[in-house]
Amino acid sequence: MKRKRLLIPQSCFATPHVDSVSHNSVRRIRRRVPHCSRMGVQGLTSYVEKNRHLQPLKVRNTTLIIDGCSLYYMLYFTSGLDQEHGGDYDSFALLVRQFFEALFTCKIRPFVVLDGGTDPSDKKFRTLKERLQSKIKQANALSRGANGSILPLLSKEVFVQVLRSLHVPLIQSIFEADSEIAALANEWNCAVLTNDSDFYIYDLKAGCLPITHFQWGNVTNCKRTSEWFIPARVFTINRFCANFNQMNKALLPLFAVIIGNDYSHLQDTERLFSCIEVPKAGRAPGSRMHSRIDSLLNWLAGFPGPQEAVEALLELLGDRCGRNVQVDLSCGIQDYQLSPSRLAPLFASKCAPTFGHPEPLDALPEWILCALSEAQLSPIVADVLALERVLLPVQVENCRLPSSNIASQPIRQVLYGLLLDWKQRQGQKQATCGRGQGKGPSPSGAPHCVEEFDRHELQLRRSLVQATLPSLLRQLPLERLNKMSHPVRQQLLLQTLGVDESVIHAVPPSLSLPLCVTCYWVSSCNPRPSKPHVQALLLSLVYGESCRLRAAHTGSAAGSPALKTVCERLDWLRSFRGATSGAVDLDTAHVYSQWQSCLWSSFYLNKLLCSPLPEPECAGLYSGTLVHRIVRELKGGATVEALLVGAAFPQQLYSNLLEALWRSVGTTLFSTPSSSSKKKRRGKKQPPQQQPGNRRGGRATDIGPPIQSISNRFALLEVDDRENDP
Known part of the structure; x- marks a missing residue:
């Protein structure tokens, strides 16, 4: 039987530089996956692999349920993509496209399910806090050039957007998705693709495919049947x-x-293992967990069923802890009992179920439940409503400075205000009807607060953040948001970001939200971004938009050789040997982490407001290796004009972005003073200067004028660039 290997043409998917994301690099999938991304039963994954409990399988012409969170973690962490500089989202988007193109080639029909908010029972809260603390330490290690693994902040959003563009069926569970995935797989009699060892415990009819053994980069076929398949286990x-x-x-x-x-997290199990563990002479270092797993499985095999095993276990542990252990065991076993799937109707009708959610989610408007189930809204919506608590994501930044999430806190406060105001009104209605309120909202007139868990230096800390309820917000009750006029919703978003409506008319619609976020970031970032930081970020937006237009063949400028030359110049700059070698510039990393946090919060506030500004394509908004490299080049004497020379469209777009930013926040807010100015000011502290367009204040420094004045902001979106061709 002769086999061929299918090489998926990478040039079909994205910009030139991402060709470097090869299948060979992806196939190094056996390299160690970070602990924070591994889930499920302790030690079971490595035990199963070591003892060869996996069987070969050719996956083709089948339906496949995919654990989405496991997939995007594994794709990013096993691909060698950037983590230290905030991520390369365009490269990740290409990788996701390649993965699903491989499935389509083999006639595999994927259905992706994402986890939602935290289980409202709080059974997993301890584990989540431990993982978040681990991520803080790993982020700090990465910032210092050591080993660690942190998923860049916008990775999930990029993943979801790529799946939508490929029309891959996608559902986001309201809370934990494991049992829903398992139930759906059994209902459809198909396998589950995952990296979560909990699926080794669920009784799956068609089995579980570990992602680490799913060789999607090695698509092969039989010459005899001409059918393509993916080797797996x-x-x-x-x-x-x-x-x-x-x-x-x-x-x-x-x-x-x-x-x-x-x-x-059962306590007092040492006594159990001392009774059942079979000592192994010459046991290899690090195999204690495997020995325990082996001993426990052999011990359990001696019982006809769980009831007899629990009775024997309680007898071994004694009366002192037996009662508590019995309760824990009963609850834990129940977690693996499957109910009929609620996901099948969601995939069929694209409509959220109106049953089965805890209060107050059971009373949510149907359009919000639909948005949650379609991954249009962040799971923090469910966390805020059900638990009034949010665990904030971690980024690679300067851990000696305050968390980058502080800059975006005012944006989240408005989101919290929308949700908790609705929750309070629901509680009042229930109280009027004589129903209990559970945890309940704040009393009428009392401030709404959300518990935020975030980094404080190198420790995970809890703080209470008060929700904001602007006067305009009272006109926008959550249940009627989708029916409110577009101008009112847009006004609330722009007020939150502190920008004028004129800003969004200065650039293409696809960049209106990123530009508003950038204006907010420049005014709120601490420490302030320097001139090179601002220029590099705007250049990244220009680069992403140019590549997007070229890939979509939009406008006559899209096919211009001059535009291609500029894209390749910036692409070469990023991929140049040593472009991001050495230690991470912590000041630059911290500044851009704040921008990503502001974008992430604004992205979901915009969604909750039913997208008064167009949803941007996240893959083209930020490339960490590119912006860090441009900052270095600009500090070394390079100019924006030199980087964009040759094509009118990117020059004009950069100019539009810069002028809109300048008009919104003022030209004196964010640049670093020259060395001569510093010398003059050493002996005397200068008072801050307030610009008319700057509502937050800042240092008196100069960013300089735009590349050229603007006569027609969109004139070059459709013009031919031939006059600038080399």
């Missing part, structure tokens, strides 16, 4: 239990609870 419970004297598979949930998973 499959885990099935029946085959696994057969290795332990035909153990009853109903005992596996008990095994998961005892050994430890994301939900269970």
Whole structure:
């Protein structure tokens, strides 16, 4: 049988530089995955692999349920893409496209499910805090040139947008998705693609495909059948239990609870393992967990079912802790019991279910439930409503400075205000009807607050953040937001970001939200961005928009050789050897982490307001390796004019962005003073100067004029660039 390897043409997908994201680099998928991205039963993944409990499988012409969170974590962390500089989202978008193109080639029909908010029972809260603390330490290690793994902030948004562009069916669960995924897979009798070892415990009819053994970059075919397939490995419970004297598979949930998973943290289990563990002479270092797993599975195999095993376990542990352990075991086992899937109707009708949600989510307007289930809204919406708590993401930044999330806090406060104002009114209605309020909203007139968990130096800290309820917000009750006029919703968003409406008319619609966020960032960032920081960020927006137009063949300028030359020049600058070598510039990293945090918060506030500004394509907004390299070049004497020379469209777009920014925040806000100015000011502290267009104040420095004056902001969107061709 002869096999061929399918090489997916990368030139079909995106900009020139991303050709460097090769399948060879992706196939190094066995390299160690960061602990913070691994989920499920402790030690079980490596145990299964070491003991060869996976069987070869050719995946083709089938339906496949995909654990979306596992997938985008694994794709990013095993691809060698940038993490230290805030991520390269265009490269990641290409990688995601390549993955699903490989599935389409093999006639695999993917259905992707994403996790939602935190389980309202709080069973997993301890685990989530531990993971977030681990991420803080890993981010600090990356910032210092050491090893670590941090998923760039906008990765999920890029992933979701690419799936939409490919028309891949996608559902976001309101809370945890594991049991819903397993139930749907059994209903459809298909396998689950995941990296979560909890799926080794669920009784899946068609088994589980670990992503680490899913060789999507090595698509092959049989010459005899001409059918393309993806080599993979499959885990099935029946085959696994057969290795332990035909153990009853109903005992596996008990095994998961005892050994430890994301939900269970049983105490006093040392006595159990001292009774059942079989000593192994010459045991290899680091294999203690594997030995425990092996011993526990063999011990459980001696019981006909879970009830008998629990009774024996309680007898071993004694009366002192038996009652508490029995409750923990019962709750833990219940987590693996599957109910009928609620995802199938969502995939069929694209409409959110109106049942099965805890208060107050059960009373949410249908359009918000739909937006949550379609991943249009962030899971923090469910967290705020159900728990009044948010665990904020971590980025690679200067950990000696305050968290980058502080800059975007006023944006989140407005989002919290919209949600908690609605929750309070719902609570008042329920109280009037005589229903209980559970945790309940704040009393009428009391300030709404949300618990935010964020980095404080190198520790995870809790703080109470008060929700904001602007006067305009009272005209926008959550249940009627989707029916309010576009100008009113847009006004609220622009007021939150502190920009004038004229800003959004200065640039193409696809860049209106990023530009408003940039205006907000320049005024709110601490420490302030320097002139090179601002210029590099605007150049990144110009580069992304130029590449987007070229890929979409939009406008006559899109096919211009001059535009291609500028894109390739910036692309070469990023990929040049040593472009991002050495230690990360922490000042630059911290400044751009704040911008990403502001964009992330604004992105979802815009969504909650039913997109008064067009949703930007996140893949083209930021490239960490590019902006860090441009900052270095500009500080070394390079000019924007030299980087953009040759094509009118990117020059004009940069000029439009810069002038709009200048008019919004003032020209004196963000640049670093010259060395001569510093010398003059050493002996005397200068008072801050307030610009008419700057509502927040700042240092008196000069960013300089735009490249050229603007006569017609959009004249060059459709003109031919031939006059600038080389």
